[in-house]
Amino acid sequence: MIKILLNIVNTVRENKGLAVLGSIKSPDDLRSDLGLDSLDLAELTVRIEKETGIDVFADSFVNTIGEILEKIEKQ
Amino acid sequence: MKNEVFFVAKDGSVYTYERLFKNLEDCTSISHYCYIPDTYDILVHILLCILHGIDLVLLDHDFSKNELEALGIEPDVLKESIEVSSLSIVSKAELISAINGQESWKLTLFTSGTTGLPKKVTHRLTNLMRLVRQSEKQQQSVWGFAYNPTHIAGIQVFFQAIMNGNPMIDLFGLSKDTILGQIEGYSITNISATPTFYRMLMPTGRTFPSVRRITSGGERFDSSLAQNILQVFPNAQMRNIYASTEAGSVLESKNDRFTISDPTKSKIEGNRLFIHSSLLGVDDFSEEWYDTGDLVEMVDNASGEFIFLSRANEMINVGGYKANPLEIEEILCTHPAVIKARVWGKPNPVIGNILMADLVCNRDCSEKEIRGFLKGKLQDFKIPRVINFQDDINTTRSGKIKRV
Numbered sequence: 425m426i427k428i429l430l431n432i433v434n435t436v437r438e439n440k441g442l443a444v445l446g447s448i449k450s451p452d453d454l455r456s457d458l459g460l461d462s463l464d465l466a467e468l469t470v471r472i473e474k475e476t477g478i479d480v481f482a483d484s485f486v487n488t489i490g491e492i493l494e495k496i497e498k499q
Numbered sequence: 500m501k502n503e504v505f506f507v508a509k510d511g512s513v514y515t516y517e518r519l520f521k522n523l524e525d526c527t528s529i530s531h532y533c534y535i536p537d538t539y540d541i542l543v544h545i546l547l548c549i550l551h552g553i554d555l556v557l558l559d560h561d562f563s564k565n566e567l568e569a570l571g572i573e574p575d576v577l578k579e580s581i582e583v584s585s586l587s588i589v590s591k592a593e594l595i596s597a598i599n600g601q602e603s604w605k606l607t608l609f610t611s612g613t614t615g616l617p618k619k620v621t622h623r624l625t626n627l628m629r630l631v632r633q634s635e636k637q638q639q640s641v642w643g644f645a646y647n648p649t650h651i652a653g654i655q656v657f658f659q660a661i662m663n664g665n666p667m668i669d670l671f672g673l674s675k676d677t678i679l680g681q682i683e684g685y686s687i688t689n690i691s692a693t694p695t696f697y698r699m700l701m702p703t704g705r706t707f708p709s710v711r712r713i714t715s716g717g718e719r720f721d722s723s724l725a726q727n728i729l730q731v732f733p734n735a736q737m738r739n740i741y742a743s744t745e746a747g748s749v750l751e752s753k754n755d756r757f758t759i760s761d762p763t764k765s766k767i768e769g770n771r772l773f774i775h776s777s778l779l780g781v782d783d784f785s786e787e788w789y790d791t792g793d794l795v796e797m798v799d800n801a802s803g804e805f806i807f808l809s810r811a812n813e814m815i816n817v818g819g820y821k822a823n824p825l826e827i828e829e830i831l832c833t834h835p836a837v838i839k840a841r842v843w844g845k846p847n848p849v850i851g852n853i854l855m856a857d858l859v860c861n862r863d864c865s866e867k868e869i870r871g872f873l874k875g876k877l878q879d880f881k882i883p884r885v886i887n888f889q890d891d892i893n894t895t896r897s898g899k900i901k902r903v
Contacts, residue, residue: 439870455674466849467884481848485701
């Protein structure tokens with residue numbers, strides 16, 4: 425799953441002109457570590473939903489890669 | 500007086516009132532147009548224009564050359580400036596009284612238009628300051644500045660703060676941790692922002708007792724967000740504002756239910772909200788009542804309470820900014836590979852709506868290529884974040900596509 429997530433994060437980063445990352449870790453903060461702003465986070469949710477069918481921001485805000493993985497695994 | 504804070508910038512730089520007075524004094528020429536990036540400089544520019552009685556046109560700094568041309572603004576006029584004599588203001592009281600003396604001063608802003616062209620709205624100072632509350636209590640306020648300073652909501656916060664001599668701490672576009680750090684560090688008492696802004700702060704894991712007043716506006720408000728906000732800011736009173744660039748703030752409520760507080764200023768007809776022309780900009784006196792295009796639904800006939808449903812026109816609310824799908828579709832179609840384009844808003848928990856584009860192209864195209872093409876032609880929030888390539892699009896605007 426983390427690989428799929430890495431691809432999605434990289435798509436969002438590439439679209440805004442940021443470098444592609446080699447890896448991501450659970451504690452990575454979506455904003456401060458991965459450089460995503462609110463528009464990017466919205467884009468991220470749509471792409472994750474497309475891939476997994478899960479809206480990770482539906483009931484509460486998520487801040488880290490680990491929190492996204494948790495929500496996906498819970499379903 | 501010496502160290503009283505006027506403004507704290509995004510990078511943490513502190514500008515005192517003393518520094519502001521010096522900047523006002525040192526200025527010898529001003530442009531009739533404000534097209535600059537830094538919020539402090541924008542606020543100084545606004546004050547200079549008011550104090551010298553020079554009407555001002557406020558432009559978003561990320562407007563592209565194409566967007567400016569569409570507004571009828573040639574690049575050369577942005578460089579023109581007017582020579583002015585030195586100002587001598589040495590106290591907040593003098594500043595406030597000098598602002599009050601410029602009642603006929605006019606400010607022009609642009610709202611996202613409904614036909615593809617932004618609409619020009621000009622307000623008199625008296626109208627912009629209509630809802631400013633001045634009192635001894637207000638003089639103790641410390642404002643979190645969480646709007647774009649070139650938009651009406653930011654302007655209204657600016658006047659509320661400056662007319663009480665308050666400090667403003669810039670929170671707009673900062674990261675969650677920095678925002679929370681500033682709220683605590685400067686003991687911010689008042690924040691006015693969009694629901695998207697508050698949503699981005701949650702969860703905080705701690706409380707901020709200094710905040711006394713939370714104002715929300717620009718987007719539809721939901722009650723679960725209100726509960727979260729009150730947990731984080733336990734001493735805050737909440738206020739929900741209905742406002743527009745054409746009229747500024749019009750209605751106020753403690754939740755998502757509004758009532759018409761002054762029937763001579765606003766009314767509901769055929770489930771649409773109308774605003775009286777006396778609240779509108781100076782060029783807008785053609786009809787007595789202005790149709791906001793916002794659809795409402797009565798929820799309690801006895802008390803006259805109503806809620807907002809959606810806009811009758813097709814503007815898409817992206818984190819409090821209104822994006823016009825027609826404008827974006829037009830620009831998309833200038834890409835050599837694009838044959839047909841449809842832009843729509845998909846409801847999104849982070850920013851209200853995310854812009855999606857469906858495209859029909861005459862060759863293989865990538866999202867990256869399209870996004871790169873739009874960059875520099877449109878403001879960032881107007882660029883569709885997910886692009887679908889399709890064989891065909893039914894371009895009639897059927898009810899299937901949800902545009903909020």
